[in-house]
Amino acid sequence: MHFYSDFLTLGAVGGLRAGDMIFTLIFFIILIALLKKFAWGPLMETMEKREEYVKNEIEMAEKSRREAETASKEAAAQLRQMKEEAQKIVDEARNTAKQEEQKIIEVARQEASRLKEAAEADIQNEKEKAIQALQDQVASLSVLIASKVIEKEISAQDQEQLINEYIKEVGEER
Secondary structure, three states: OHHHHHHHEEOOOOOEEHHHHHHHHHHHHHHHHHHHHHHHHHHHHHHHHHHHHHHHHHHHHHHHHHHHHHHHHHHHHHHHHHHHHHHHHHHHHHHHHHHHHHHHHHHHHHHHHHHHHHHHHHHHHHHHHHHHHHHHHHHHHHHHHHHHHHHOOOOHHHHHHHHHHHHHHHHHHO
16 A cells, blocks of 8 residues: 555655545636636626627727718808808909999989989070069160150260270169
8 A cells, every 4th residue: 555655656855645636627627617617708798798899889980080081071052152152242242332322323324314404404594584574674775775765866076985885884784
């Protein structure tokens, strides 16, 4: 039996016993199997879930980035379109304002022309009235002079004096 115990003991002083090693190896293998089943499996499962979660988050972030890029491009396009429309509206307003300005100027010119023609017609009427009044006065003065001449025979000196008085009267009535 001593031989058997020597066989199971390796080494010099305390040595390694093969039985202990086999027993320890069996328990170590059992421990590894239990760890694999109860610790390593759930740990790996948790790590896989975490990896899947991170992968999904990265995919969602990438999707969100693409959507944001698309939205940004659409917003830029809409902004560009709105600027173009605003510029068109401003240009149309300028054109309309220029047309209205031309219309107003044309109406003002026509009105000024009409007023000028009316004023010229009024001046002509007043001139004709003044000439008519002057002719009426000349006629009445001529009648007056003729009646005075008839009343007396006048000398050349009296005639000259009468003409000067007539001229003087005509000048005062103006």
